[in-house]
Amino acid sequence: MCGRIFQIHNIAQLLQFAQTRRVRNVANFNPTYNMGPTNYIPAIRHVEDDDNFQEYEEPNNVEQEMNQSSDIEQQIEEQSQEVIEKQKNKRGLDFFKWGFQTKFNLIINARIEEMHEKHTFKPFLDKKRCVIIADGYYEWNKKKEPFKFSTNKPLYLAAMYTDDDEIFVLTRDAFGEYAKVHDRMPVLLEDDEIDLWINPKVGFFDIIDKKILNSQKKIWGQVQVTKVAPYVNNIKEKSEKCLITLEEYKDQQFKNGIGKFFQKKQTQTTQETQEPQDKTKEKITKSLDD
Structure with a gap:
């Protein structure tokens, strides 16, 4: 299903992950450990000439903005040329409100294999594809127990956006270890699939079966599943406590x-x-x- 994610990186880091300097709706930026529907989340999208994107200007305290992270600084040096190349592909970092409000309900995710069958989604298939940047996501099993899905690097989730700056996540059938938690999971993309996915000149049907929904992709073997504490159940809880494992939580409860x-x-x-x-x-x- 995927109704919660976490994203705690700053603007400079998100731009680095997106490999662009273009940004839009930056005032909506609000990183937390527990993002849900109606929150604003970062996404990579194709930039048109009239989309009102701006070139990001680094603040004076760049080192502080970068969290004094030597790893990020090293990435910037190594990928500077790559960033320039990606600029040519017109990538942009945008912030969208999670949830597509229709006449009848709020859509936070949609089944990618059924997109073409529903009239509601047809306008987005080719022109409105984007990629959510997340540090990870949460999911609940049938017992309502929360789990964290993450790797040691950002996850890229296939999504679509509307003209009203709304966004919804695309899901697929779960398999392997992931299916033990929930029967659905987000459509995750590899780094080299981002440009393909957001390119409006590439047809939806030309890529979903052979490329995007390929279960043999490396990313699926990298996602770790961890049972976490019930803190994340409360959408108002935005702190790092959401990442505490269930074992750590039980130890704390016992001691206290x-x-x-x-x-x-x-x-x-x-x-x-x-x-x-x-x-x-x-x-x-x-x-x-x-």
Whole structure:
């Protein structure tokens, strides 16, 4: 299904991941550990001449903006020429409101294999494809237990956007380990598929079967599945606590709750055991004195 993601990188880093300097709707930028419907999320899209994109200007405190990350700085140096090449492909970083509001409901995701069958989605098939940049996403199993899906690098999720700056995620049938959590999962893209996906001159039907929905792609073997604490269930919880594993959560609960109780009882028992011993010693001492 995919109704929550997390994205905590800054603008400079997102532009680096998108391999562009063009940005739009930057005022809507708000990274958190728990993004859901109606939140604004970053996406890569094709830029037209009249789309009102601006060239990003780095702030004076560039080092702070980059979180003083040597890894990111190294990426910038290594990929500078690649960034210039991607500019020619008219990539842009945009921020869209998650959820396509129709007359009847709010669509946050759609089945990619059914897109062509529904009149609602036909205007987006070729002209409105984009790619969400996420650090990972969350999913719930049938027991309503949350799981985190992530790798050691950003994930690129196939999506579509509207003229009203709305966005919805595309999903596919889950398989392998992912299907044990939920029967649907996002359509993930490889780095070299981004330009292909956002290119309006490439037909939707020309790429989804052979390329985009290929289950043998490397990305599928890189996504790790981790059971996390219930903090993420609350959309108002935006902190790093959303990434805490269930094991870490249980340890915290034990230490702060019943574990504290048992520790107190153990201390009391030790003191009670110690007191009779002390009194016995006192009696023996008095007897010897007599």
